[in-house]
Amino acid sequence: MTKVGFIGLGNMGAPMAANLVKAGCVVHAYDRSDVAVAKAVNNGCLSARSAADAASNADFVITMLPAGSHVKSVYFDADGIIESASHDATFIDCSTIDVETARSVIGAASESGFAMVDAPVSGGVAAATKGTLTFMVGGEDEAFARAKPVLEKMGKNIVHAGAAGNGQVAKICNNMLLGITMIATCEAFNLAEKLGLDAQTFYDISSTASGQSWSMTSYCPAPGPLESAPSNRDYQPGFAAAMMLKDMRLAQEAAHKAKAATPLGAQSEALYALMESAGKDNLDFSGVMRLIKGDL
Ligand code: NAD
Numbered sequence: 001m002t003k004v005g006f007i008g009l010g011n012m013g014a015p016m017a018a019n020l021v022k023a024g025c026v027v028h029a030y031d032r033s034d035v036a037v038a039k040a041v042n043n044g045c046l047s048a049r050s051a052a053d054a055a056s057n058a059d060f061v062i063t064m065l066p067a068g069s070h071v072k073s074v075y076f077d078a079d080g081i082i083e084s085a086s087h088d089a090t091f092i093d094c095s096t097i098d099v100e101t102a103r104s105v106i107g108a109a110s111e112s113g114f115a116m117v118d119a120p121v122s123g124g125v126a127a128a129t130k131g132t133l134t135f136m137v138g139g140e141d142e143a144f145a146r147a148k149p150v151l152e153k154m155g156k157n158i159v160h161a162g163a164a165g166n167g168q169v170a171k172i173c174n175n176m177l178l179g180i181t182m183i184a185t186c187e188a189f190n191l192a193e194k195l196g197l198d199a200q201t202f203y204d205i206s207s208t209a210s211g212q213s214w215s216m217t218s219y220c221p222a223p224g225p226l227e228s229a230p231s232n233r234d235y236q237p238g239f240a241a242a243m244m245l246k247d248m249r250l251a252q253e254a255a256h257k258a259k260a261a262t263p264l265g266a267q268s269e270a271l272y273a274l275m276e277s278a279g280k281d282n283l284d285f286s287g288v289m290r291l292i293k294g295d296l
Contacts, residue, residue: 001026002150005054005061006045007074007081008095009036012121013064015129016094016154018043023153030054051077052084060150061085064094068101075105082112090146091116094135096171096247099254103165106139110164115143118167119151122174124239132156138166172254175247176265179285181215183268186289189222199224221286235287244285245272 021044029045048054117139133155203225220226
C-alpha cells in the first residue's frame with residue numbers, strides 16, 4: 001500500500017489528501033493548524049505530529065503550502081522533511097511558489113539523494129475535490145515517472161514541463177497571460193458599452209472574431225453573455241483576485257531576475273494590486289471589470 005506524508009491541509013491540500021485516501025493510499029497528514037489535521041482525520045487520514053513525523057516512512061511526501069518560505073521551512077528546518085524522510089522517498093511540492101526557491105529546494109533534495117518534482121496545479125478547490133486538477137511538473141524524467149501515478153490519483157492532466165522549476169514557470173507564465181487578457185477583455189467591453197454597443201452584441205461579434213480569448217468565451221467579465229461566469233454572480237469567485245495577484249507578483253519577480261520585459265504583466269499586477277488596496281481582492285479576478293468601470 002502506498003504511504004504518503006501530506007503537509008499543508010488548507011483549501012486545496014485537504015481535498016487532495018482525501019482523494020489519496022479514496023484511492024487506497026495510507027496518508028499521514030500534517031498542518032500547523034490542529035483544526036485542519038482534525039478535518040483530514042475525518043476524511044480518513046492519519047494524524048501526524050510534525051512535518052518530520054508525516055515524512056518518516058513515507059514513499060511520497062507531498063507539500064501544498066502558501067509560499068516559498070513555508071516550503072523551505074518544512075524541507076530544511078531541523079525537524080524537516082529532508083532530515084527525516086526514508087532514503088528512497090519521492091518528494092512532490094504542489095504549492096505555487098517562486099521559481100528560484102523551487103529550483104533550490106529540488107537541488108538540495110537531489111544532493112541529499114532524493115527524487116523531487118515541483119508540481120503546481122491549475123484548477124481550484126472544485127477541481128481538487130473532484131480529482132480533476134492539472135499538474136504542471138518540473139524535474140528529472142525518473143522523478144516525473146515516479147510522481148505521475150500518485151498525481152493521477154488527484155488530477156486528470158499530468159504534464160511534464162521539463163527540468164526542475166519548469167512546472168512553476170508554466171504556471172506563472174500561463175497565469176500572467178490570463179491576468180493580462182482578462183484586463184484587456186474588460187477594457188474592450190467597457191469601451192463598447194460607453195460607445196453604445198451592448199455586451200451581448202459585442203460578445204456575439206468578438207467571440208467569433210480575432211478578439212476572442214478564453215477570458216471572453218469561458219469567463220466573460222461583462223455580466224450577461226455567459227451564464228456560468230462569475231460576472232453573473234456579483235463576481236463571487238471562482239479564482240479570487242488575491243490569488244491572481246500572488247501569481248502576477250511571482251511572474252514579475254521572475255521576470256526581473258531573468259531580465260525579461262513584461263510591461264503588460266507589470267501594468268496588470270498594478271491593477272490587481274488596486275483591487276487589494278480597495279479591500280476587494282476577495283472578488284473573482286474578473287471583478288477587475290468593476291475597477292475599469294470606476295465602480296469598485
Ligand atoms: P491555504 O492557505 O488554504 O492552505 C495552506 C495550508 O498550509 C494552511 O492550512 C496552513 O495552516 C498550512 N501551513 C502553512 N505553513 C505551514 C507549515 N510550516 N507547516 C504545516 N502547515 C503549514 O492555501 P490553499 O488555497 O490550499 O493553496 C495552497 C497552494 O496552492 C498555494 O501555493 C496556492 O497558491 C496554490 N493554489 C491554490 C488554488 C486555490 O484555488 N486555492 C489554486 C491553484 C493553486
